[in-house]
Amino acid sequence: MKKGKATIHEIAKALGIDSSTVSRALNNSDRVTQKTKDKVLAKAKELGYQRNLIASNLRRNKSNTIGVIVPRISRHFFSSAIAGIEEAAFLAGYNVIISQSMEKLDREKSSLNNLWSNRVDGILISVSMETEICDHLKFLRDNDVPLVFFDRHCPDMEQSSKVLIDDSRASYEAVTHLIEKGCKKIVHFSGPQSLEIYKNRLKGYRRALDEHGIPFNKDLVITSTLMEVDGKDMIKELMDKHKDIDGIFSANDVAAIGAMKYLKKQGVRIPEDIAIVGFSNEPIAEAIEPSLTTIDQSGFELGRTACNLLIENINSKEKVLDRTLILNPTLIKRESTNRK
Amino acid sequence: MKKGKATIHEIAKALGIDSSTVSRALNNSDRVTQKTKDKVLAKAKELGYQRNLIASNLRRNKSNTIGVIVPRISRHFFSSAIAGIEEAAFLAGYNVIISQSMEKLDREKSSLNNLWSNRVDGILISVSMETEICDHLKFLRDNDVPLVFFDRHCPDMEQSSKVLIDDSRASYEAVTHLIEKGCKKIVHFSGPQSLEIYKNRLKGYRRALDEHGIPFNKDLVITSTLMEVDGKDMIKELMDKHKDIDGIFSANDVAAIGAMKYLKKQGVRIPEDIAIVGFSNEPIAEAIEPSLTTIDQSGFELGRTACNLLIENINSKEKVLDRTLILNPTLIKRESTNRK
DNA sequence: CTGTTAGCGCGTTCAG
DNA sequence: CTGAACGCGCTAACAG
Numbered sequence: 001m002k003k004g005k006a007t008i009h010e011i012a013k014a015l016g017i018d019s020s021t022v023s024r025a026l027n028n029s030d031r032v033t034q035k036t037k038d039k040v041l042a043k044a045k046e047l048g049y050q051r052n053l054i055a056s057n058l059r060r061n062k063s064n065t066i067g068v069i070v071p072r073i074s075r076h077f078f079s080s081a082i083a084g085i086e087e088a089a090f091l092a093g094y095n096v097i098i099s100q101s102m103e104k105l106d107r108e109k110s111s112l113n114n115l116w117s118n119r120v121d122g123i124l125i126s127v128s129m130e131t132e133i134c135d136h137l138k139f140l141r142d143n144d145v146p147l148v149f150f151d152r153h154c155p156d157m158e159q160s161s162k163v164l165i166d167d168s169r170a171s172y173e174a175v176t177h178l179i180e181k182g183c184k185k186i187v188h189f190s191g192p193q194s195l196e197i198y199k200n201r202l203k204g205y206r207r208a209l210d211e212h213g214i215p216f217n218k219d220l221v222i223t224s225t226l227m228e229v230d231g232k233d234m235i236k237e238l239m240d241k242h243k244d245i246d247g248i249f250s251a252n253d254v255a256a257i258g259a260m261k262y263l264k265k266q267g268v269r270i271p272e273d274i275a276i277v278g279f280s281n282e283p284i285a286e287a288i289e290p291s292l293t294t295i296d297q298s299g300f301e302l303g304r305t306a307c308n309l310l311i312e313n314i315n316s317k318e319k320v321l322d323r324t325l326i327l328n329p330t331l332i333k334r335e336s337t338n339r340k
Numbered sequence: 341m342k343k344g345k346a347t348i349h350e351i352a353k354a355l356g357i358d359s360s361t362v363s364r365a366l367n368n369s370d371r372v373t374q375k376t377k378d379k380v381l382a383k384a385k386e387l388g389y390q391r392n393l394i395a396s397n398l399r400r401n402k403s404n405t406i407g408v409i410v411p412r413i414s415r416h417f418f419s420s421a422i423a424g425i426e427e428a429a430f431l432a433g434y435n436v437i438i439s440q441s442m443e444k445l446d447r448e449k450s451s452l453n454n455l456w457s458n459r460v461d462g463i464l465i466s467v468s469m470e471t472e473i474c475d476h477l478k479f480l481r482d483n484d485v486p487l488v489f490f491d492r493h494c495p496d497m498e499q500s501s502k503v504l505i506d507d508s509r510a511s512y513e514a515v516t517h518l519i520e521k522g523c524k525k526i527v528h529f530s531g532p533q534s535l536e537i538y539k540n541r542l543k544g545y546r547r548a549l550d551e552h553g554i555p556f557n558k559d560l561v562i563t564s565t566l567m568e569v570d571g572k573d574m575i576k577e578l579m580d581k582h583k584d585i586d587g588i589f590s591a592n593d594v595a596a597i598g599a600m601k602y603l604k605k606q607g608v609r610i611p612e613d614i615a616i617v618g619f620s621n622e623p624i625a626e627a628i629e630p631s632l633t634t635i636d637q638s639g640f641e642l643g644r645t646a647c648n649l650l651i652e653n654i655n656s657k658e659k660v661l662d663r664t665l666i667l668n669p670t671l672i673k674r675e676s677t678n679r680k
Numbered sequence: 681c682t683g684t685t686a687g688c689g690c691g692t693t694c695a696g
Numbered sequence: 697c698t699g700a701a702c703g704c705g706c707t708a709a710c711a712g
Contacts (some may be wrong), residue, residue: 005483007705018683023707031681042603048479053457054398058688062393073426074640079419084415084438098438099447100426117393120433139388143345203703300414347689358699363691371697395689398704690704693702 006049014043026051057119065095066310067115069125071103071152078126081150084303085124092311105130112136122146122310124145124303127154129195146313146321150306151299155196159322161313163306165300167197167279170295170329171204174277175249177293177331179212180277181248181275187220187238189231198223201251201279226251231258239266250278255292277331297329346389354383366391397459405435406650407455409465411443411492417639418466421490425464426644432651434461452476462486462650464643467494469535486653486661490646491639494535499662503646507537507619510635510669511544513615515589517671518553521615523587527560527578529571530593538563541591541619566591571598579606583646590618593634603614617671637669640653 008026012019025040032339037288043049057063061150066089070078082098089096097120103286108128115123116139123145127134134154140147149162150279178186188205191198209216224230231250235258238245250256254293256278260270271293280294305325313321347638348366352359357376365372365380383389397403406429410418422438429436437460441448448468455463456479463485467474472630475495480487489502518526528545531538542561562578564570571590575598590596596618600610608614611633620634643667651659 007706009705019705020707021682023705024682027707033681036681048455048482050453052398052459052705054394054403054459055688056707058392058394058690058704059706059708060399061688072423074420074423076416076419079422080414081415082419082438083412083414083440086438090439095437095454097435097441098426099430099436100423113390114435117390119394120390142388205397248689344691348691351690360691360700361698363699367691373697377697392689394703396691398706399689399691401704458689491696682712684709686707686709687712688708689704691702694700695708696697696699 006044006047007052008049010137010153011040011047011049012044014047015039027319051191061119063095063121064093064121065097065118065120065305067111067118067123068096068098069101069108069111069115069123069127070098070099071126071128073098073100077151077297080299081126081303081306082299084305085307086303087300088307090310091323092308094311100132101128103128103130105136109136116140116143116145120145122148122314124148124150124306124310126150126152132156141321146310148306148313148329150302152197161309161321161323163302163309163325163327165187165197165297166326166328167200168204168207170279170331171201171249173204173331174293174295175208176204176212177247177263178247178277179274180207181247183275184214185220185242185245185246186214186247186249187235187242188251189207189226189234189248189250189259190221190223191226191251193223198251205249220245224255226255228254228258228261231255231260232262235259235262246274248274248276248278250276253278253280262295279329280332294332295329296332298327302327346384346387346391348389351383351387352387354387355379373524382667398501401459403435403459403461404433405437405460406647407451407458407460407463408436409441409448409451409455409463409467410438411441411466411468411538413438413440417637418627419497420639421466421646424640424645425647426643427640428644428647428651434651441468443468444471445476449476452480456480456483456485460485462488462654464490464646464650465489466490467490467601472496473526482660486650488640488646488650490573492537501649501661501663502538502644503649503665503667505537505637505642505651506666506668507540508544508547510599510619510671511541511589512548513671514633514635515545515548516552518556518587518615518617519548520590521587521611524554525560525582525585526554526589527562527575527582527585529566529588529590529592529599530561530563531566531572531591533563538591540649545589560585566595568598568601570604571595571600586614588614588616588618590616592618593618595644619669621671634672635669636672638667642667644657 008019008022012022022040025037034092039157074081086096099111105128134157149160190202193199206216222234248259256276260276277293280296348359348362352362362380367376408425413419426436439451445468474497489500493502530542535541546556562574588599596616600616617633620636
């Protein structure tokens with residue numbers, strides 16, 4: 001057998017027809033007899049022919065590939081998002097090339113160059129923590145490469161398509177949930193205010209308090225990097241000063257868990273004495289006892305939505321490159337137990 | 341600015357030289373003056389030239405891309421593996437195309453066709469649960485596409501390269517760990533015996549008992565699908581029959597957690613009364629109190645190793661396509677507390 | 681409906 | 697050291 005490199009020419013020769021006819025037959029063009037198509041298809045199968053997409057792509061000037069850049073693929077949120085992207089891309093017949101910036105701007109740039117070298121049809125990106133100015137993304141527009149941000153975007157980039165999560169609203173709902181459960185004194189574990197997500201989560205917290213007539217007390221908001229140990233330290237400090245805390249709204253789950261473990265050791269009942277809600281980044285919360293209510297950010301949905309938006313951008317002739325979609329995370333209430 | 345499509349011809353024209361010289365300069369050929377190279381590089385940068393890898397690949401008949409097929413990208417073990425693959429590929433200058441089989445044989449086949457159409461230079465695969473016969477992989481060999489299995493392989497495929505985890509040994513070490521902690525009556529939560537991993541885990545369990553003079557008792561081994569509820573049910577049933585159980589070796593972490601939660605509710609102290617060791621699939625164990633010892637399967641290392649092996653296969657002229665590497669998972673002992 | 685021609689952008693001859 | 701010419705495999709355009 002020939003070294004597996006069956007081309008349209010070989011099947012053309014074997015059939016005594018021209019390679020362009022073979023090409024048309026293979027592409028199911030309506031300008032070829034059904035009979036010819038059948039012959040071609042049979043021969044193709046016989047020879048083990050498989051289209052060389054590289055050549056096809058070169059000719060069509062289209063790669064049928066979507067490039068994705070995420071900070072880290074191993075983070076659960078992003079791997080779920082990629083799963084969603086994969087799903088949408090698969091259904092639309094696109095391939096996906098994934099690269100990681102490892103939270104570095106340099107690597108983000110080189111990934112971008114690489115994707116462009118591969119002539120991807122569009123790019124999905126969640127920028128790195130180092131990315132503040134997005135000049136390195138501008139050239140995509142000059143080259144007509146559609147771009148869609150997901151989750152983390154660039155505020156300094158006017159007219160960009162993006163799919164984001166409504167952190168503010170989710171936070172509002174989470175805190176409202178606590179209030180409805182009967183909480184009066186709710187603390188907030190917040191993250192670095194340089195990141196918009198944390199700003200928005202704080203915003204939602206304040207709005208929920210406002211609308212339910214609970215005065216905002218800045219002493220009840222502590223900012224940290226939200227590690228597990230932070231959660232422990234924060235709640236420890238707060239409990240010393242304020243005896244009557246009965247709710248925690250944490251900007252992530254890790255800190256919430258840290259606090260929860262500490263509280264349990266102190267004999268505090270969750271959620272009877274203190275109820276906790278946290279944004280969920282990793283699927284760890286599910287392994288915890290059902291006292292923790294979490295906000296599921298559903299990376300999968302985000303990825304799927306972003307990818308579909310991108311594909312729409314790719315296919316549309318008119319450039320509508322500044323659409324923004326906002327997804328609502330869902331509050332997962334694990335405990336129906338009413339509080340004291 | 342021209343529509344971003346700077347080619348070697350344009351920079352050749354701008355410089356009054358031939359495109360082949362430009363090509364050589366760009367590829368840093370030693371048959372071009374340094375002076376010319378400098379000029380070319382400068383012009384390339386000026387014009388925002390970026391090599392068209394599609395054309396390059398077509399010409400070189402090499403895609404510089406590695407194809408990866410996993411059952412599901414959203415499973416932590418696989419996303420870590422992919423992170424490792426990415427890392428190794430990045431360092432070696434390869435791209436990665438990822439596709440998911442969603443545990444379906446059909447989808448695995450179509451992914452494979454797609455990767456081959458894209459003329460990937462090599463393929464890494466962890467087969468789906470439906471994949472028992474690997475005929476659909478054989479054609480890769482005819483076409484000289486190197487293939488490396490990782491984690492899940494095809495026993496019916498002679499002469500295949502693979503990177504596996506030594507489940508038997510890890511299990512042996514885990515059970516030995518329990519025995520050394522003083523456990524006398526250790527139960528084993530096992531999984532479907534159609535999968536080799538579970539067979540091997542059981543094997544390691546038996547060997548550890550044997551070597552420490554503990555008689556094997558088949559009543560202490562229960563097979564299930566290892567969901568959380570299974571863990572609960574199994575330990576419940578076992579505790580009713582055997583009062584003196586003091587150790588659990590679970591083939592995964594989820595079932596271990598199920599058992600642990602149940603036991604704690606019953607007032608059993610972990611690990612003082614009953615010590616538990618479980619294989620870790622998701623990073624959930626870390627969120628649990630430190631009473632659970634886990635076996636880290638390190639998908640990252642597995643992916644890195646597999647990718648490096650594949651790249652070696654791609655680059656080596658002589659086909660050494662039947663190398664098997666076995667990695668040892670590491671036992672993570674979270675609790676130094678000695679037992680009663 | 682089918683054949684002919686002419687590239688896509690690049691890398692590799694083979695001559696100078 | 698450099699230029700000219702060719703072709704990778706496929707498809708779009710134009711003929712017939």
